[in-house]
Amino acid sequence: MKTPEVAIELYILLSAILFIMGVMGVLLRRNAILVFMSVELMLNASNLALVAFSRQWANGDGHLIVFFVITVAAAEVAVGLALIVAIFRTKKSIDIDALHLFKD
Amino acid sequence: MFEAPSIGDLNIAATLPATLLALGACIFLLVDLFVPKDRKYITALLAAAGLLTSLVLALLSLMNIIEFGSGETAFAGLYIADQFTDVVNVVVLFTGLMGVLVAYNYLDRIGKQRGEYYYLLLFTTVGVMFMGSAGDLVTVFVALELLSIPLYILSGFRWPQEQSEESALKYFILGAFSSGFLVYGIAMIYGATGTTEFRGIWLAVDEIIAQDLSSKYLLLLGAGLTLVGLGFKVAAVPFHMWTPDVYQGAPTSVVAYMSVAAKVGGFAALVRVFASGMSNFVLDGATAAAWQDTMWLIAALTMILGNLVAIVQTDLKRLFAYSSIAHAGYILTAVAAAGSAAVTNEAAQAVAIYLAAYAFTNIGVFAVIISVEKDDSSNTGLDSLRGMSRTQPLLAASMTLFMFSLTGIPLTAGFVGKWFVFKSAIAADLFPVAVIGVLTSLVSAYYYLRIVWLMYFEEGEPQVYIPWPLASAISLAVVGTLLLGIFPYLLQEMAQDIVLAFGR
Secondary structure, eight states: OOOOOOOHHHHHHHHHHHHHHHHHHHHHOOBHHHHHHHHHHHHHHHHHHHHHHHHHHTSSHHHHHHHHHHHHHHHHHHHHHHHHHHHHHHHSOOBGGGOOOOOO | OOOOOOHHHHOGGGGHHHHHHHHHHHHHHHHGGGSOGGGTHHHHHHHHHHHHHHHHHHHHHHTTSSOSOTTEEETTTTEEESHHHHHHHHHHHHHHHHHHHHHHHHHHHTTOOOHHHHHHHHHHHHHHHHHHTBOBHHHHHHHHHHHHHHHHHHHTTTTTSHHHHHHHHHHHHHHHHHHHHHHHHHHHHHHHHSOOBHHHHHHHHHHHHHHTOTHHHHHHHHHHHHHHHHHHHHTOTTSOTHHHHHHHHSOHHHHHHHHHHHHHHHHHHHIIIIIIISTTOOOTTOSSOTTHHHHHHHHHHHHHHHHHHHHTOOBHHHHHHHHHHHHHHHHHHHHHHTTSGGGHHHHHHHHHHHHHHHHHHHHHHHHHHHHHOOTTSOOOBGGGGTTHHHHOHHHHHHHHHHHHHHHTOTTSHHHHHHHHHHHHHHHTTOHHHHHHHHHHHHHHHHHHHHHHHHHHHSOOOOOOOOOHHHHHHHHHHHHHHHHHHHOTHHHHHHHTTOOOSOOO
């Protein structure tokens, strides 16, 4: 059976929507973990775009970056969650509005 | 689809200073496990030795005494070993060495003498080195993260102190946010050009412009998002808001290192991506690259905001955070100038010169702040310097020199940096930005010279703590600031072989 082709524009559109959702999530959410998840959404939106473009150009460069992005995102998660845990121990809260020690 | 290259093709020799340090950092990480807690000076010494070895190699390469492969690429085009790489390597390795010197006793004082500090610092240094030598967007991304992730940890190094944790989390969230933009930007550039290698991008841009393909809009979007991502890293307005908070809350020894290293890395990547990869991105018969207008607007805003807000600051760390934002603006002026094809190389040289000059001065400033800071991280207000000339004449004189250099007074390194930056801006017909730069430098004289005034003409008995590593770091910074200021041709010689623009 022949699989139907999906136009590349649709992939890019989806990735743009995901990316914007991620950006909005970072800007609007107040819980550090949800903010962090929104960042991951931004990265995965980029991954989708990269894979789609990679197929469009019929070369492997896009796939290659995706692997790097996934690996680096994992490293970032490790550090990020550790920081969130540390700040939860001190403040008993991970609300980023509670971070207001410094003022001009 | 892929052909595995042989080890010989990788040309690892060309990357020697960077790979050696990366290897060293990995080994020290393991060695540190066996170093007893009360003998962490061993790890510090190892780290310093590693940095020194790489620094010597990079210096030899810079002075063309030993060539590890000048102008060559390594790792199948991911790494470029040229003069710009050498300059960035030397600047950041020197900064790393200073970072170890200012940190050792400071960590003892705050009760955080741990081996992690030193190898995280090494990893960050390696990240900056790879950014400066990036030949491909993949390298830019991975190196940026290698530079950032250890810095997030270092900012929070004083946990469970609240300020330190808060600065680490802020830095982390905004840093991760900005790398999201960078990756999406990379995806768009890849979508428009079909490659991630700068040379390939440059060739593809030529074709896009020549045939007026619609993918130029995709490229424009990619360039914009990349600019946002890297703008966060170098603290350019309007992406600067994390800087004052992070600088104020993070341990001062980290700030001393970060304020230079992260900037060097960010600007090196900006220059590589924009001046090298997209200098020919000229839309609709304009005279300069499409990103030039945005870049100089950001530069102007950064200079104005950084300098104006710095005036009202009362905390030294916060004041110098805004000062570092202002200096990012001066460097961005040169990056904007690189958008004019005829000035690209000259502007890239100006960026390298400014970064080298700035490194010496700025790390010296933070070393002085470390000397007056109390163990509980209090006493970093402007008052802590009051009357310093009476109790500590040498320290006050060094700080005065740093202030003159940051203002840009002749015979200091800062003047030389500003001279080349504004010269490149004028060569690129960016008169308004150059004028804004000079005017905001005048504004900056107010808050820099006020510190000199406080030290010499007001009463006070500042308590300082200067062990020998800190003293030697300050002396090195003084020597560097004076040497580069009095003999500007040292910087000029170093930078004149920088060629980033690809030939047609």
